[in-house]
Amino acid sequence: MSKKLKIPFLDLKKINQPYAELLNLEAQKVIESGWYIRGEAVDQFENEFAKFCGVSNCVGVASGLDALHLIFRAYIEMGRLKSGDEVIIPANTYIATVLAVSSVGLQPVLVDVSKETFNLDEENIIQALTPRTKAILPVHLYGQSVEMDPILHIAKQKQLLVIEDAAQAHGAFYKEKRVGALANASAFSFYPSKNLGALGDGGAVCTSDNELADLIRSLANYGSKEKYVNLYKGINSRLDEIQAAFLSIKLRDLDVQNFKRQSIAQRYLQEITHPNIFLPKLPKVFSQHVWHAFVLRSQKRDAFSLHLENLGIGTLIYYPKAPHQQVAYRSGLKYDSLSITESLADSVISIPMHPQLSELEVSRIIEGVNSFES
Numbered sequence: 465m466s467k468k469l470k471i472p473f474l475d476l477k478k479i480n481q482p483y484a485e486l487l488n489l490e491a492q493k494v495i496e497s498g499w500y501i502r503g504e505a506v507d508q509f510e511n512e513f514a515k516f517c518g519v520s521n522c523v524g525v526a527s528g529l530d531a532l533h534l535i536f537r538a539y540i541e542m543g544r545l546k547s548g549d550e551v552i553i554p555a556n557t558y559i560a561t562v563l564a565v566s567s568v569g570l571q572p573v574l575v576d577v578s579k580e581t582f583n584l585d586e587e588n589i590i591q592a593l594t595p596r597t598k599a600i601l602p603v604h605l606y607g608q609s610v611e612m613d614p615i616l617h618i619a620k621q622k623q624l625l626v627i628e629d630a631a632q633a634h635g636a637f638y639k640e641k642r643v644g645a646l647a648n649a650s651a652f653s654f655y656p657s658k659n660l661g662a663l664g665d666g667g668a669v670c671t672s673d674n675e676l677a678d679l680i681r682s683l684a685n686y687g688s689k690e691k692y693v694n695l696y697k698g699i700n701s702r703l704d705e706i707q708a709a710f711l712s713i714k715l716r717d718l719d720v721q722n723f724k725r726q727s728i729a730q731r732y733l734q735e736i737t738h739p740n741i742f743l744p745k746l747p748k749v750f751s752q753h754v755w756h757a758f759v760l761r762s763q764k765r766d767a768f769s770l771h772l773e774n775l776g777i778g779t780l781i782y783y784p785k786a787p788h789q790q791v792a793y794r795s796g797l798k799y800d801s802l803s804i805t806e807s808l809a810d811s812v813i814s815i816p817m818h819p820q821l822s823e824l825e826v827s828r829i830i831e832g833v834n835s836f837e838s
């Protein structure tokens with residue numbers, strides 16, 4: 465069946481259309497500058513994004529995975545972490561979160577998530593603590609900020625590092641602070657589909673730790689600060705000028721775009737009334753969720769997805785398998801029961817959620833969900 469979807473799950477062209485003219489101008493400027501990697505546009509975006517998040521440093525890198533990877537690499541270079549140290553990670557996450565930890569020789573410890581938020585919570589962390597636990601890696605999944613205070617409290621008591629995976633939650637608040645400014649360091653992705661998306665790959669580390677930021681800057685640039693002087697065995701992970709210039713344009717509008725997502729979420733939450741389709745929980749505070757995804761649950765998700773497809777509405781399952789269920793991780797992970805995560809992997813299904821959905825499209829999606837016969 466290759467029927468053309470009338471409301472595709474995601475429409476990146478439509479999402480970038482409002483900025484097309486400005487993006488063209490920026491591309492032109494970069495082309496004419498003759499400088500394409502780590503220059504003025506990157507400096508400018510780093511300053512703007514640091515200010516936006518409320519941290520003193522932002523380091524642009526090549527992807528969200530690299531941002532996470534570089535944070536852990538840097539803590540190892542600083543002697544704050546060493547091979548075999550345990551890092552607590554929510555099992556309900558994208559594989560990148562886990563890859564960043566295992567790729568530098570640290571031990572990923574997966575814990576189940578809260579029944580309410582599907583995010584990391586203190587109860588599951590406490591059960592997984594051992595003398596080797598050295599860091600906690602909360603993921604603000606689907607755009608919802610994790611309840612950070614209890615986690616920061618444990619971290620303080622046990623002297624653990626806390627690193628945020630903020631790849632899905634640009635602009636979300638936790639109390640009076642933005643996601644990305646809540647812990648020791650945070651990683652962002654600017655993959656095109658994220659709330660703040662480039663037109664290619666990109667990522668950033670945010671932190672108010674100047675030493676960490678400097679070190680990450682060199683690690684991402686072959687381990688050198690000064691050209692051809694290599695202090696570390698680094699990697700090449702840099703943000704391009706053209707992507708940084710695009711991101712600066714889109715950053716100006718991020719709060720407005722997130723607000724549109726929140727309005728759509730509010731309609732979905734109020735108007736989807738199907739008895740067997742389960743809605744996500746409304747966050748305690750409106751600004752705590754920027755709705756990167758709107759994730760429903762259904763015990764009959766294949767039939768549900770087909771029903772919507774027949775109405776021309778796209779859906780996506782993320783994620784159909786949790787990291788510990790992947791072949792790549794048939795060994796090397798530490799975990800106990802992950803029953804909530806596993807039941808989520810079997811039942812989640814996302815409906816379209818992006819700022820350029822029209823009121824009419826949202827209405828059609830709601831009608832489509834409510835008309836599922838089950």
Ligand SMILES: *Cc1c(COP(=O)(O)O)cnc(C)c1O
Pocket residue numbers: 527528529530557558560561603605629631632652653654655665666667
């Ligand atoms: C997208 C994403 C990443 C990885 O970002 P890339 O830029 O694709 O490398 C990491 N963690 C989470 C939760 C993500 O959604």
